[in-house]
Amino acid sequence: MTIAVIADIVASRQLADRAAAQKRLAETVDRVQRDHAVAAVPLSAVVGDELQGEFSTLPAAMSWLLLFRLALPDEVDCRFGIGIGEVRPIALDDRTIPEGPAWWAARAAIEHVEHLQQRAAPLARTWIELGEGEDASMADALALANAYALSRDQLVSAMSERARRLTYGRCLGRSQRRLAESEGITQSAVSQTLSAAGSAAIVEGFAALSSGVRS
Numbered sequence: 538m539t540i541a542v543i544a545d546i547v548a549s550r551q552l553a554d555r556a557a558a559q560k561r562l563a564e565t566v567d568r569v570q571r572d573h574a575v576a577a578v579p580l581s582a583v584v585g586d587e588l589q590g591e592f593s594t595l596p597a598a599m600s601w602l603l604l605f606r607l608a609l610p611d612e613v614d615c616r617f618g619i620g621i622g623e624v625r626p627i628a629l630d631d632r633t634i635p636e637g638p639a640w641w642a643a644r645a646a647i648e649h650v651e652h653l654q655q656r657a658a659p660l661a662r663t664w665i666e667l668g669e670g671e672d673a674s675m676a677d678a679l680a681l682a683n684a685y686a687l688s689r690d691q692l693v694s695a696m697s698e699r700a701r702r703l704t705y706g707r708c709l710g711r712s713q714r715r716l717a718e719s720e721g722i723t724q725s726a727v728s729q730t731l732s733a734a735g736s737a738a739i740v741e742g743f744a745a746l747s748s749g750v751r752s
Contacts, residue, residue: 539624540592541639542602543647544580547614547654547662555586558613562588569604572709575750576601588615589635595621595665595682600746602663603689603739607705611698615662616654618647621675622668638668660694661687689742692735700734703727707736708743 552558559582566588570579575597580590592598602617609615620642624635646666653661663686667679693701699720706716713731717724731737 538621539577539639540595540598541620541622541624541635541637541643542580542590542592542598543618543620543640543643544588544590544615545647546586547616552612559586561610561613562615565605565608568608569601573601573604573747580605591624591635594750595619596746597750599663599682599686600743600750603693603743603746604705604708606662606693607696607701607708607739609701614694616647616650617663618643618645618650619663619665620644620646620668621665621679623670638670642666642668658687658691660691662690662694663687685742689739692739696734696736697730700730700736703731704734704736704739707731707740 546552546558546562562580563582566580570576575592576590577593577597578589578591580588583589592601598619602619606615620639622638622642624639625637643666646664649666650661650664653664665679665682665686667673667675693704696704703716703720706719707713713724713727717727720727
């Protein structure tokens with residue numbers, strides 16, 4: 538079983554500099570993989586504004602994507618379709634094309650996220666779908682994961698860029714004092730920003746996911 542991820546840039550046509558946005562995305566992928574090296578195949582651009590990557594487990598994918606969102610600047614945001622299933626790559630002379638139920642599910646998932654954004658949940662950015670042929674008994678766990686993703690996205694989408702930076706640092710275990718020094722603000726200001734953003738829940742969720750990755 539593979540966890541396939543498709544990401545695309547939200548409102549990409551409104552970006553003033555698409556090339557600069559792609560560069561920032563690549564830099565963010567490198568940073569997150571250095572800090573949390575759990576991606577089997579880190580996200581990389583494939584065509585247009587789309588990126589693709591693979592993970593071995595759902596906790597690995599969810600924890601990595603959380604850091605990725607937290608690390609993005611205000612001007613660049615992404616949505617993510619996550620597919621759980623088999624991957625059947627097609628080998629060509631000079632490259633391999635990702636294919637199979639996991640990728641079909643990821644495509645369906647990202648389309649569902651876009652639908653959610655237009656209607657019930659404008660701040661939704663993540664959805665997970667089970668691939669064809671996978672155990673239907675996973676449906677309950679998948680429903681819980683999607684409920685968590687929606688709640689997490691609501692919090693992260695509402696954060697300022699500074700709040701996301703601070704939350705990223707806390708997820709990695711950095712002290713408030715160290716974060717205050719890096720931001721040039723007081724420790725009290727760090728504490729207030731984190732509290733107002735609801736960061737404690739995000740950090741605890743990341744810890745739970747990371748525990749799942751290690752187990």
